[in-house]
Amino acid sequence: MKHEPVVLVVDKNLSSSVIMTKRLNSLGFRADTVTTAQGAVDYLHSIENIPDLILVNLNEDDETLINLPSEVKNNTRWDKMIPFAALSALADKTLMERLIRAGYSDLMIRPVEHEMFKDRVEKLLKKNVVLSSQTFKRTLNEDGILHLRTLLLEFNEFGVTAQSAIPIPVDAQLSLQSPSMTDLMGGPVQVRVVSCTARGPGHFEAVFSFVGLGAAELRAFRKFALSSPKSKSA
16 A cells, blocks of 8 residues: 655644645645644654654744754654754745754745645655755855855756755755856846755755846846757856
């Protein structure tokens, strides 16, 4: 019998909890729900098989929810066997740092597009953790700015796939400074990291979506993409 992935949703808001349950069900996942960090701990005490993922919806600066991985580690027998992911409306560097220190594997910024949400959940279920304290320290300097060299593998008017030697935090907003793109657009191109997947030692593949391009810029970039070689340095 095929295993049905189980996601434990921790959400104080009943309405958003119902919506998330329906969303997970539509993707083929079973969703169980609790409203508090203590409720999550009690749930884990009451079951024989652990959930495949714990998804925490942060609607406010709630320390008990932020520290949930520690509560699970200290008060249940499951320790680090379950990946944790957070949903938040805040794309905040300080929050990201706190979540990493607390033991979260991912932070998704609401609203999350359906395909992106599906991709991120599936990666977490496979224990494919991109974001970690080591990743964060290596990729962000003290000012929160990412500096690295990438090889652009594919690009079109919607986004870019690039190769990097180090992992890139998902949802980070970056400035892509490929010389040819900069000349075309009259300046750096703003992008957001959609996903980052390990392909081998020192080999990561990141997908970027463009941020804030207008219709004229999209047309110019479409023409540029069609007339350019497939791989470029950035």
